[in-house]
Structure formats: C-alpha cells, structure tokens
Amino acid sequence: MSAAEIPAPRARRAAPSRETLVNAGLGLALLVFGIGAWLLDEPFLITLATKVAILAIAGAGLNLVLGYGGLVSFGHAAYFGIGGYTSGILAHHALNYTPMFEWPFLFEGSTSMPLIWLFAMVLGGLAALAIGALSLRTTGVYFIMITLAFGQMIFYFAISWPAYGGEDGLPIYVRNGFPGLNTLDPIQFFALAVAVLFAVLGLISMLAHSRFGLALQAARQNRQRLMAVGIRPGGVLLVAFVISGAITALAGALYADLNRFVSPSMLSWHLSGELLVFLILGGTGRLFAPLAGAGLYITLEHVLGGVSDYWQFYFGLLLLGVVLFARGGVIGFLTGGRHG
Amino acid sequence: MAEPILEITGLRKSFGALKATDDVSLDLRPGEIHGLIGPNGAGKSTLIKQIAGEITPDAGEVRLRGRSLSGIDAAGRARLGMARSFQVSSVAPEFTVLQNVVLSAQGASGATFRFFRPVMRDAGLLATAHDCIARAGLSGRETVPAAELAHGERRKLEIAMALALKPALFLLDEPMAGMGTEGARALGDLLDGLRHRAPILLVEHDMDAVFRLSDRVSVLVYGRIIATGTPEEIRADAEVQRVYLGEEA
Numbered sequence: 024m025s026a027a028e029i030p031a032p033r034a035r036r037a038a039p040s041r042e043t044l045v046n047a048g049l050g051l052a053l054l055v056f057g058i059g060a061w062l063l064d065e066p067f068l069i070t071l072a073t074k075v076a077i078l079a080i081a082g083a084g085l086n087l088v089l090g091y092g093g094l095v096s097f098g099h100a101a102y103f104g105i106g107g108y109t110s111g112i113l114a115h116h117a118l119n120y121t122p123m124f125e126w127p128f129l130f131e132g133s134t135s136m137p138l139i140w141l142f143a144m145v146l147g148g149l150a151a152l153a154i155g156a157l158s159l160r161t162t163g164v165y166f167i168m169i170t171l172a173f174g175q176m177i178f179y180f181a182i183s184w185p186a187y188g189g190e191d192g193l194p195i196y197v198r199n200g201f202p203g204l205n206t207l208d209p210i211q212f213f214a215l216a217v218a219v220l221f222a223v224l225g226l227i228s229m230l231a232h233s234r235f236g237l238a239l240q241a242a243r244q245n246r247q248r249l250m251a252v253g254i255r256p257g258g259v260l261l262v263a264f265v266i267s268g269a270i271t272a273l274a275g276a277l278y279a280d281l282n283r284f285v286s287p288s289m290l291s292w293h294l295s296g297e298l299l300v301f302l303i304l305g306g307t308g309r310l311f312a313p314l315a316g317a318g319l320y321i322t323l324e325h326v327l328g329g330v331s332d333y334w335q336f337y338f339g340l341l342l343l344g345v346v347l348f349a350r351g352g353v354i355g356f357l358t359g360g361r362h363g
Numbered sequence: 364m365a366e367p368i369l370e371i372t373g374l375r376k377s378f379g380a381l382k383a384t385d386d387v388s389l390d391l392r393p394g395e396i397h398g399l400i401g402p403n404g405a406g407k408s409t410l411i412k413q414i415a416g417e418i419t420p421d422a423g424e425v426r427l428r429g430r431s432l433s434g435i436d437a438a439g440r441a442r443l444g445m446a447r448s449f450q451v452s453s454v455a456p457e458f459t460v461l462q463n464v465v466l467s468a469q470g471a472s473g474a475t476f477r478f479f480r481p482v483m484r485d486a487g488l489l490a491t492a493h494d495c496i497a498r499a500g501l502s503g504r505e506t507v508p509a510a511e512l513a514h515g516e517r518r519k520l521e522i523a524m525a526l527a528l529k530p531a532l533f534l535l536d537e538p539m540a541g542m543g544t545e546g547a548r549a550l551g552d553l554l555d556g557l558r559h560r561a562p563i564l565l566v567e568h569d570m571d572a573v574f575r576l577s578d579r580v581s582v583l584v585y586g587r588i589i590a591t592g593t594p595e596e597i598r599a600d601a602e603v604q605r606v607y608l609g610e611e612a
Contacts, residue, residue, distance in 0.1 A: 229478070229479060230478055232481040232482065232483065233477055233478045233479060233480060233481065233482055234469050234474065234475055234476075234477040234478075234480075234482045234485075235475060235476055235477060235478050236482070237462065237465065237466055237469060237482045237483075238466070238469070238475045240455070240457075240458070241455045241458065241466050244455040244456055244457055244458070245453060245454065245455050245456070247449070247453055248453045248454060248455060249438075249466075249470075250417075250436075250437045250438045250441070251415070251437060251441055251447050251449075251453070252441055252466055252467040252469075252470030252471070252524065252527075252528060253438050253439070253441035253442035253470035253471060253473070253528065254438060254466075254469070254470045254475050255436070255438045258476075259475065262476065
C-alpha cells in the first residue's frame with residue numbers, strides 16, 4: 024500500500040469528503056454573510072458576522088482540548104478575558120500616555136494588533152500552563168470544577184482591581200491598528216477576524232493530523248493504552264492546554280477590539296459555558312464545530328431575541344434536542360456521521 | 364544458560380491485610396513462553412501490574428535485561444520494550460486498526476511532540492505498522508475502526524500493537540479470554556511463533572493452551588508461587604494437583 028492510499032486520520036468515521044464540503048460551505052456562508060452585509064450597507068450585520076468569527080476562534084481553542092483531548096474545561100473564559108485585558112491594558116497605556124513601566128526599559132503600551140496578539144497569546148498560554156499543570160492532576164467532574172474555580176478566581180481578581188476599571192471595565196477609545204488596514208472600517212476588521220479564524224482552523228487541523236494530535240486523540244479515548252505504548256498522557260494534554268489557552272486569548276484580544284471595551288464579563292463563567300455550547304451545537308471534535316456553533320448561537324440570539332425576551336428558554340429546548348437526538352451536532356447532522 | 368530477559372525477585376504487595384503478592388520470584392528467558400496460572404483471586408493481575416509499572420510493589424525488584432526498573436513508570440517501561448496486553452481489550456476504539464498500530468510505533472520511536480507533518484504519511488511508522496498488522500493476521504482490516512472489530516480481532520490488534528513496540532518481552536494478560544476454541548487455537552499458534560521475537564509471560568485461564576504452549580509454568584496461589592517447572596512437572600506436582608488442578612477435576 025502506498026502512502027497516498029492511506030486515509031487521513033479522523034476521530035469520527037464521517038465520510039471525509041462530505042465533512043470537507045460542509046466545512047467549505049460554513050466558511051463560505053460566513054464570508055457571504057459578511058460581504059453581503061457590506062454590499063447592503065448594514066454595518067451592524069457585519070459586526071454580527073465579525074462576532075461570530077471571533078467567538079469561533081475562542082471555540083476552536085476550546086475544541087482542541089475538549090474535542091480532541093476530551094478535557095471538559097469549564098474555565099476557558101479565563102484565557103478569553105486575559106486576551107481581552109491584554110488588549111485593553113496595552114491600549115489604555117498607549118492612548119493615555121502613561122507608560123506601563125519604565126524599568127528595565129520604557130514600555131508605553133501598544134495599539135498595534137500584532138504586538139497585542141503576541142502578548143495575549145503568551146499570557147494566555149502561561150495562564151493555561153499554570154492552571155493546566157494543577158488541573159490535569161484531576162479527571163472527570165473534578166477537572167470541570169477545578170477549571171471553573173480558577174476561572175472564577177481570575178474573574179473576581181479583575182472585579183476587585185480598580186487600576187483597570189474594576190467592575191466597570193475598561194474602554195478602548197480607538198480600535199487598535201493593524202499594518203495596512205483601517206480597522207475602524209467594519210468590513211476590514213471582519214476580513215481580519217476571518218483571516219485569523221481560518222489560520223487558527225488550519226493550525227488545529229495540522230496539529231490534529233500530526234504525531235502530537237494522534238497521541239492527543241488517543242488520550243481522549245484510552246489513557247491506559249497510551250501509557251502502555253510508552254506515551255505519558257499528562258505531557259500531551261498539558262501542551263494541548265497551553266496551545267488552547269493561547270488561541271482563546273487571541274480571540275479575547277480581538278473581541279475586546281470588536282467592542283472597544285473590556286469588562287469582567289469576558290471572564291465570567293457564562294462565557295465559559297457559551298463556548299461549551301458552541302461546541303455541543305456544532306459537533307464536538309469536528310474542526311468547524313466552533314464556527315457552526317457560534318454562527319447558530321449568534322443567529323438564534325438575534326432572531327429569537329427579537330421575538331421574545333425569554334429567547335434562552337427556546338434556545339434551551341433546542342440544545343436539549345441536539346444533546347438527545349443529534350449528538351454529532353450540526354456538522355454531525357449534515358454529514359450523516361455516527362453519533363459521537 | 365542464557366541470561367534471563369526479565370527477572371523478578373522477592374516481590375511483595377499487600378492491600379491492607381490481604382497479601383496479593385507474597386515473595387514472588389520468577390524469570391523469563393530468551394525464546395520461552397512462561398505460563399502463569401492460578402485460581403481466581405490468586406493475584407495474577409496484580410503481579411502483572413507490578414511488572415508493567417502500573418502499581419508499585421511494597422518490596423522486591425523487577426529487572427529487565429539486568430537493569431532495575433524501580434522508579435520507572437508504565438510509559439517508561441513500555442519504551443524499554445515491555446509490551447503489554449490487557450485482560451479486557453484496551454485499544455483506542457475510535458481509531459482504525461492502522462491508527463492504533465501507528466500510535467504504538469510512534470510510542471516506540473519516542474518522538475511524540477512533533478506538530479507539523481501528518482503522522483499517517485510517515486513512511487517509517489507506516490512500514491512498521493503494516494508489518495505488525497500482517498504478522499498479527501489482520502491484513503485487510505487496516506481501515507476498520509477498532510470499535511467495530513470482532514472480539515478475536517481486537518485481541519490480534521493488541522498483539523499487533525505490542526509488536527510495534529519493538530518488544531523485549533510480551534506481558535500478555537489472558538489474551539484468549541472470551542475467545543472460542545477455534546479462535547483460541549489460532550491465537551495460540553500466533554503466540555507460538557512470537558516467542559522467538561521476544562519471550563512471553565503468559566497469564567491464561569485456558570489450561571490446554573498454557574500446557575501446550577509453555578516451556579515452563581508457574582502456579583500462583585494466594586499470592587505465592589507454589590511451583591515452577593515444565594508442563595509435565597507441574598501436571599505431576601502433588602501440591603499443584605491438590606490446591607489447583609484438583610479443584611477443577
């Protein structure tokens with residue numbers, strides 16, 4: 024058998040070509056929606072599409088540990104918020120001409136997105152390293168609870184830290200810049216968010232197919248077996264957790280720029296829960312699940328929210344339906360794949 | 364006599380008042396199948412787990428090719444060539460047969476933290492995997508998810524994964540459990556051929572298979588080895604007949 028005949032690894036046995044088609048359709052739908060809104064001169068809808076793209080990036084970060092590694096993290100808002108505050112704080116210092124620190128060198132903050140993203144990812148990754156190293160000693164429900172606890176710790180820290188707005192949050196007066204783009208133009212910021220989303224999804228696809236990804240997916244299925252072939256699950260899961268934290272922090276930085284505002288709500292457990300809901304809706308462990316889930320969630324929030332103040336009740340019914348009858352989520356349903 | 368591959372001396376493990384392993388010593392020599400039998404609850408699985416590094420003994424030592432394994436965990440021992448199968452088949456159920464064996468070959472290679480190249484296009488790992496799958500008699504089943512394999516095939520998959528570890532020895536915990544007569548015989552023939560690649564410590568309930576395949580047999584009762592010898596010697600041993608074989612007759 025030649026290498027070309029060997030099928031690519033996949034976690035689920037969905038028909039590969041069909042899932043690829045669904046993925047392409049989802050990506051295209053997002054682009055068409057954003058560009059359509061631009062042609063119709065509907066900046067609000069462009070912003071909505073941008074929000075979907077950014078939340079999908081955060082969901083993609085969570086998907087790496089939850090979908091591929093089987094770790095139910097209920098504290099990913101921590102990394103999202105850390106990314107958001109990185110953006111907010113760096114911009115705050117740069118815009119107010121109050122240096123962040125003067126020693127060992129003068130640092131005045133920044134309004135440059137690439138630099139902010141780098142900081143956000145490093146800080147998000149470091150937070151995930153610390154939290155992951157402690158949390159990964161537990162499994163199951165305890166893991167869920169301990170990640171939630173760490174998330175809440177950071178949430179309350181942000182609330183009680185007056186220097187950067189405390190409970191009131193921190194505004195970003197002018198959206199941070201990206202070389203060559205006018206980020207204040209909604210369609211340009213949308214294009215930037217979509218480009219980052221596709222880059223992140225490409226990265227996750229590459230990871231999932233690598234040696235690391237094989238071990239990560241084996242850790243989800245059978246840790247005992249992974250040990251027995253000479254691979255320690257702990258290290259593999261921790262590396263995934265760090266990458267996941269960095270990606271989610273990147274999404275947080277973009278989200279702060281989208282709203283031009285950061286507040287502790289970005290760190291709240293509601294957000295951790297929303298990210299989980301995206302993946303359940305979209306189909307946990309599928310590459311494009313976060314996009315499908317975030318898209319559906321934001322659409323329903325918008326549409327049902329217009330019909331009833333109690334839209335979350337109807338949304339709850341839908342979620343129940345998905346969990347009971349379509350466990351592969353939207354993507355599992357569209358590809359006709361096995362229930363996960 | 365050739366140096367033993369695996370050498371166990373004075374191994375002890377207690378759970379409260381229960382002596383699960385009571386001063387066990389045995390060895391595994393090149394090219395042999397060493398059968399380990401004993402009634403239910405004799406401590407066979409506990410012994411295997413101590414050898415594999417999944418639980419730590421209270422006293423005693425396990426040596427692999429003369430090297431002490433104290434302080435080395437299960438993953439480390441696997442990388443030294445200790446290839447284990449489990450009493451209840453333990454594979455990655457969502458992976459295909461090929462992915463499972465590639466995972467094992469990857470473990471043996473020691474290089475897991477590689478993030479860029481697709482693992483299922485790694486020519487070296489694939490060559491090893493296909494070779495092991497063929498040896499285990501699973502050719503043609505490469506793309507089937509492990510969860511959809513028949514029971515006997517999953518046993519063979521575990522053998523293929525063990526082979527991909529470049530084993531120094533096999534630690535097989537009841538590989539024939541739950542298999543029909545026909546399947547057990549076929550698997551026995553497979554094990555018979557494997558002993559020349561690496562010696563096998565075979566824990567098995569199927570007496571016929573143990574006596575047919577083993578060069579030596581050890582009998583474990585209440586955590587103690589009461590006899591070790593050739594199948595003929597064990598059959599003739601009065602003590603063994605009394606506490607063990609006699610019960611079944």
